Amino acid sequence: MGEAGKVMIEAVEDRGEDYSGDFLAEVEARVEEGEWVTMCTQCGVCSGSCPLGPDWEHPPHRIFQLIRANRRDEVLGSPSVWMCTSCHACVVRCPRGVPVAHVMHGLAHYAVRRGLAPADPPTRRLAERFWENVVRTGRVNEPRLALSLLFANGLAEGVRRTLRSRDAGLGLLKAGRMSRLAAVAGDGVKDPAELRAILEKARAIELAKAAALED
Ligand code: SF4
Ligand code: SF4
16 A cells, blocks of 8 residues: 555544445445445545535545445435536546546435435435426426426425526526527427437336346
């Protein structure tokens, strides 16, 4: 082990963290791309590159450290693994080639499979609404997506949130980035049924992959 690795281990031991558990083995065996965790040298480049890094409870390099420190509930129950927007800044910069974004998504998916995901992590609702929106016609209908998010907690809060966001909405309309008619007459791909069949097949492949990881 290099000097940097020893320093990192000593720092972790100073905090009373235990490297003897088997959460790392569980991640390697059951989380998609989890086998990459041991490649991390804790250089911190991923967290320094992440546009959302300051908002994460545990930035990506810390998530890798917590896995190795056997902090299972803290990792799988953390909203942090739901913060990744797949911008891939970390992926292209990691000196060890770790697919950080994929590991974060793998951990989030695994937390759902284990029933340990936080109830309402910041990006989960957006991901679900985005998916429902795009599957319907094959194209994202931004006004409908925004409205479904604004009104997700009922009418009264929806009205309040819409009023709070009105300047941003009007700005988008003025700049021609959003059409007034799109909410009622948005377009789609030529054959949405074919698209849904493709997505169904992809879902079956993903489910089979997840099931194989459980074996
Ligand atoms: S950039 Fe790569 S090696 Fe560095 S802390 Fe992040 S995952 Fe680990
Ligand atoms: S891919 Fe995810 S973890 Fe990586 S820099 Fe972007 S938001 Fe952060």
